[in-house]
Amino acid sequence: MTSKQKNSGVRPASGRLGILTPGLGAVATTFMAGVESIRRGRSKPIGSLTQMATIRLGKRTDNRSPLIKDFIPLASLDDIVFGAWDPIPDDALTAARKAGVLDERDLAPIAEFLQGITPMPAVFDNHYVTRINGANVKKGKNKRELAEALRKDIRDFKSKHGLDRLVVVWCASTEIYLKPGPQHATIAAFEQAMESNDDQIAPSMLYAWAALMEGVPFCNGAPNLCVDIPALVELANEKGVPISGKDFKTGQTWLKTVIAPGIKARMLGLKGWYSTNILGNRDGEVLDDPASFKTKEESKLSVLHTILQPDKYPDLYKDFSHVVRINYYPPRGDNKEGWDNIDIVGWMNYPMQIKVNFLCRDSILAAPIVLDLALFSDFAHRAGMKGIQEWLSFYYKSPMAAAGLQPEHDLFIQQTKLKNTLRHLMGEEQITHLGLEYYA
Numbered sequence: 332m333t334s335k336q337k338n339s340g341v342r343p344a345s346g347r348l349g350i351l352t353p354g355l356g357a358v359a360t361t362f363m364a365g366v367e368s369i370r371r372g373r374s375k376p377i378g379s380l381t382q383m384a385t386i387r388l389g390k391r392t393d394n395r396s397p398l399i400k401d402f403i404p405l406a407s408l409d410d411i412v413f414g415a416w417d418p419i420p421d422d423a424l425t426a427a428r429k430a431g432v433l434d435e436r437d438l439a440p441i442a443e444f445l446q447g448i449t450p451m452p453a454v455f456d457n458h459y460v461t462r463i464n465g466a467n468v469k470k471g472k473n474k475r476e477l478a479e480a481l482r483k484d485i486r487d488f489k490s491k492h493g494l495d496r497l498v499v500v501w502c503a504s505t506e507i508y509l510k511p512g513p514q515h516a517t518i519a520a521f522e523q524a525m526e527s528n529d530d531q532i533a534p535s536m537l538y539a540w541a542a543l544m545e546g547v548p549f550c551n552g553a554p555n556l557c558v559d560i561p562a563l564v565e566l567a568n569e570k571g572v573p574i575s576g577k578d579f580k581t582g583q584t585w586l587k588t589v590i591a592p593g594i595k596a597r598m599l600g601l602k603g604w605y606s607t608n609i610l611g612n613r614d615g616e617v618l619d620d621p622a623s624f625k626t627k628e629e630s631k632l633s634v635l636h637t638i639l640q641p642d643k644y645p646d647l648y649k650d651f652s653h654v655v656r657i658n659y660y661p662p663r664g665d666n667k668e669g670w671d672n673i674d675i676v677g678w679m680n681y682p683m684q685i686k687v688n689f690l691c692r693d694s695i696l697a698a699p700i701v702l703d704l705a706l707f708s709d710f711a712h713r714a715g716m717k718g719i720q721e722w723l724s725f726y727y728k729s730p731m732a733a734a735g736l737q738p739e740h741d742l743f744i745q746q747t748k749l750k751n752t753l754r755h756l757m758g759e760e761q762i763t764h765l766g767l768e769y770y771a
């Protein structure tokens with residue numbers, strides 16, 4: 332019996348899977364172009380756990396470490412169909428060329444495929460993303476009507492392409508900072524606020540509502556609230572649909588969640604962490620608006636406190652200073668540069684410094700995350716999971732957590748949780764690394 336057969340509770344990944352992205356910009360087009368290149372054997376799925384990672388099963392001596400994709404029933408890349416919404420009417424080829432992430436030598440062979448992906452009219456409002464203007468926008472008498480139009484898009488896309496299942500991944504611009512309020516507290520309040528065009532209901536929330544109403548899992552790659560409000564968590568649970576967010580964990584924050592657990596594991600102290608970035612893509616331009624930057628800043632700042640727990644370790648982490656800057660600098664395009672200066676303290680309070688200079692490519696790091704989130708969310712849905720998927724925290728800067736719980740930020744705890752969830756869902760023993768065999 333293979334591992335896949337062990338658990339019959341997970342529905343098989345039969346038929347085609349639609350992946351819809353609000354936003355057809357740098358991240359979404361890099362993701363779609365990458366999947367198509369992989370399907371044609373022109374590229375390898377580097378950075379994707381669903382495609383490349385293995386998972387250990389049983390005891391170390393058992394020597395069972397299949398690829399994750401051979402262990403759990405995941406949709407095959409060949410069965411994926413892409414769609415998107417964007418206020419800018421460019422097809423995926425034009426959008427990819429404008430984003431400037433991928434070279435022409437990688438775009439040219441798949442040009443026709445990318446040209447075939449044209450964005451549906453978006454639910455878009457300049458109030459929430461001030462630096463973008465586009466004409467490919469839906470009209471409606473209120474937000475409820477706009478959200479209903481998104482539901483229709485989802486249904487039409489499904490029937491047009493003969494799809495079995497769908498997933499929606501928010502890859503659109505970061506919206507302005509909003510705080511959860513009474514409009515977001517219950518499904519009834521939320522729906523009432525859509526009817527009355529309340530300005531606390533952002534477009535991203537309408538996409539999330541529409542997806543959940545259609546029974547479609549929803550992932551949020553940006554830091555704006557979106558699906559992270561009680562009303563939509565309640566709706567996800569009611570409809571039996573997995574949700575996750577917020578903000579893809581790429582670049583600087585990913586490294587932060589690698590380095591900070593290392594400092595803490597050795598009980599070294601932290602005096603300060605200064606992070607600065609320059610980037611010149613459209614995301615950088617949107618984040619140049621202070622209201623959108625505030626959303627991003629909140630997301631980036633939360634990470635260190637939850638990992639280091641200053642209240643538990645006041646001698647090491649009380650009052651450390653944490654500064655995050657993002658500067659829009661057009662010459663760099665999507666090739667961001669991040670600097671981190673980390674002031675740590677060791678034995679007898681002697682200071683030390685760590686400097687990190689990361690020349691990363693934002694969308695190259697984000698694309699495999701979009702793929703994994705879509706495939707894992709679809710898998711979770713077929714496994715009967717619903718509501719917040721904390722095991723997908725691995726992919727997010729501001730992971731969603733159940734009310735009253737602190738999100739987990741440590742990349743290695745997140746990885747353990749992810750793999751143990753897969754083991755559990757497939758009826759395998761969870762791995763605790765306890766080595767109990769020594770005590771038998």
Ligand SMILES: NC(=O)c1ccc[n+]([C@@H]2O[C@H](COP(=O)([O-])OP(=O)(O)OC[C@H]3O[C@@H](n4cnc5c(N)ncnc54)[C@H](O)[C@@H]3O)[C@@H](O)[C@H]2O)c1
Nearest residue numbers: 354356357358417453502503504505553579581613614693
């Ligand atoms: N690249 C990364 O490493 C990374 C990491 C974390 C989060 N993110 C987030 O992912 C998102 C996408 O990043 P990007 O670099 O592709 O940005 P981008 O500016 O290239 O693309 C965003 C696209 O979203 C569209 N858009 C804006 N509002 C929309 C709406 N209401 N409906 C549909 N489309 C809408 C824009 O027109 C644009 O084409 C951003 O929010 C960014 O903050 C990216």
